[in-house]
Amino acid sequence: xxxxxxxxxxxxxxxxxxxxxxxxxxxxxxxxxxxxxxxxxxxxxxxxxxxxxxxxxxxxxxxxxxxxxxxxxxxxxxxxxxxxxxxxxxxxxxxxxxxxxxxxxxxxxxxxxxxxxxxxxxxxxxxxxxxxxxxxxxxxxxxxxxxxxxxxxxxxxxxxxxxxxxxxxxxxxxxxxxxxxxxxxxxxxxxxxxxxxxxxxxxxxxxxxxxxxxxxxxxxxxxxxxxxxxxxxxxxxxxxxxxxxxxxx
Numbered sequence: 446x447x448x449x450x451x452x453x454x455x456x457x458x459x460x461x462x463x464x465x466x467x468x469x470x471x472x473x474x475x476x477x478x479x480x481x482x483x484x485x486x487x488x489x490x491x492x493x494x495x496x497x498x499x500x501x502x503x504x505x506x507x508x509x510x511x512x513x514x515x516x517x518x519x520x521x522x523x524x525x526x527x528x529x530x531x532x533x534x535x536x537x538x539x540x541x542x543x544x545x546x547x548x549x550x551x552x553x554x555x556x557x558x559x560x561x562x563x564x565x566x567x568x569x570x571x572x573x574x575x576x577x578x579x580x581x582x583x584x585x586x587x588x589x590x591x592x593x594x595x596x597x598x599x600x601x602x603x604x605x606x607x608x609x610x611x612x613x614x615x616x617x618x619x620x621x622x623x624x625x626x627x628x629x630x631x632x633x634x635x636x637x638x639x640x641x642x643x644x645x646x647x648x649x650x651x652x653x654x655x656x657x658x659x660x661x662x663x664x665x666x667x668x669x670x671x672x673x674x675x676x677x678x679x680x681x682x683x684x685x686x687x688x689x690x691x692x693x694x
Contacts (some may be wrong), residue, residue, distance in 0.1 A: 483509030511564030
């Protein structure tokens, strides 16, 4: 694989302690990127950083809760302090505590909005000034096939947050391309991550476990992210939708 456009790029990843974030960090680090990892679980971040470093890669990590703007700003600033710039922000942190609307889990609705929408926007707010100064950059947002098609009952609020992510990514593309900042949305289907376990309803978790038996590995998404990053600066991969072959929606 041609890696010349990934070597030495500084890639900041949220939700980097597991799943798509962890897989992407390992993949792009193996291709020469310098990775900066953020997630809530410091012990998991430390383990991923240690594994990447042991393989000869360059990685640092910091405890980061994307619902707290100051922590997202600190993550980006630490990347700049350590490596001098930020070339790519992967807004990967997300939660999926799905449940029927009639269950009225308003606290979970709030949490999804805080993580899946506001967390993404906090990343954008923190990184855009640096990318404008550099006159280059790349913002990659993990959305979902559930942002394309509504899955109900159960996932109505989650689908709404992911549809918002799609709208935000397209709007960012239109507003930021004049600054030479690329924007990409990656929309996965069923992927083998911790996401299905975030529902507080046991019946929902059981159904999701059954559905996710078809799941493809997180590295499937990491390869698509690397593909978007490695394109020449004048080429922007705007959207990639990735499903298991067996998935019908």
